[in-house]
């Protein structure tokens with residue numbers, strides 16, 4: 001796997017002999033993202049930028065779930081200060097990953113829901129294991145999909161697929177995701193996925209890093225700028241949304257269902 005360069009409560013990062021770093025999310029059982037998880041993620045990305053990392057792979061310790069998205073505990077009737085910290089960290093994390101100066105690949109070895117899907121879409125390339133699902137399922141939870149989540153999908157698959165995906169809260173199977181270019185290729189196992197990721201990253205060894213960064217930022221920079229300019233408004237909007245009694249009620253029902261069965265559209 002390579003030399004361990006960083007390990008924290010929920011993440012580990014290991015560097016191979018070519019300098020490629022594999023970040024493994026490990027918050028059992030579902031890699032749900034809370035404030036602590038997001039802060040650790042930001043720290044890893046900051047280290048990789050500082051060390052002029054040549055490329056990174058993002059994957060999960062679990063072959064069942066890549067990430068179940070945000071921890072509902074952070075969203076259900078939140079406290080203002082905690083939510084502000086959480087959402088700011090989430091936004092910073094997205095600007096770091098989507099705008100990283102090094103190429104990134106998501107090896108999606110399990111279901112990737114909502115913010116888990118955003119993580120994968122924020123990478124430059126996606127390899128997904130067969131028989132998993134990926135998508136923005138916020139609608140099914142009584143939530144809404146934030147603007148920059150939508151923009152990230154739009155920039156990947158275009159308007160119509162995004163419109164249907166977001167408004168239906170659709171979870172795409174691996175095959176469906178490949179058909180609409182939500183992912184770039186399929187693998188039989190995580191190991192094969194990692195090999196495909198390394199082959200993709202190998203292409204960049206022939207390019208000047210500054211040329212790559214310029215190309216990436218010319219495509220993604222305007223969207224990052226837009227979020228940075230509206231960060232506070234986005235946070236307030238989300239907070240107000242989450243304080244709506246109907247939304248709280250719906251999320252509480254979801255939380256109650258957690259004791260038995262989470263969603264009717266639960267995936268295999």
Ligand SMILES: CCCCC/C=C\C/C=C\C/C=C/C(=O)SCCNC(=O)CCNC(=O)[C@H](O)C(C)(C)COP(=O)(O)OP(=O)(O)OC[C@H]1O[C@@H](n2cnc3c(N)ncnc32)[C@H](O)[C@@H]1OP(=O)(O)O
Nearest residue numbers: 068069070071072113114115144145146238241258259262
């Ligand atoms: C107007 C502007 C916009 C405003 C929007 C405002 C705010 C929203 C901001 C952002 C958008 C939201 C992003 C998100 O990420 S929301 C989270 C979405 N995640 C999910 O929907 C996950 C649903 N989970 C599942 O479908 C399944 O759990 C699974 C991942 C497929 C795994 O299935 P499995 O059968 O293995 O496990 P269980 O279902 O039995 O789950 C085990 C245990 O964990 C609980 N759980 C699952 N997911 C979450 C979660 N995200 N947060 C908290 N808890 C979760 C599940 O209920 C079980 O609990 P139990 O007590 O029964 O053990």
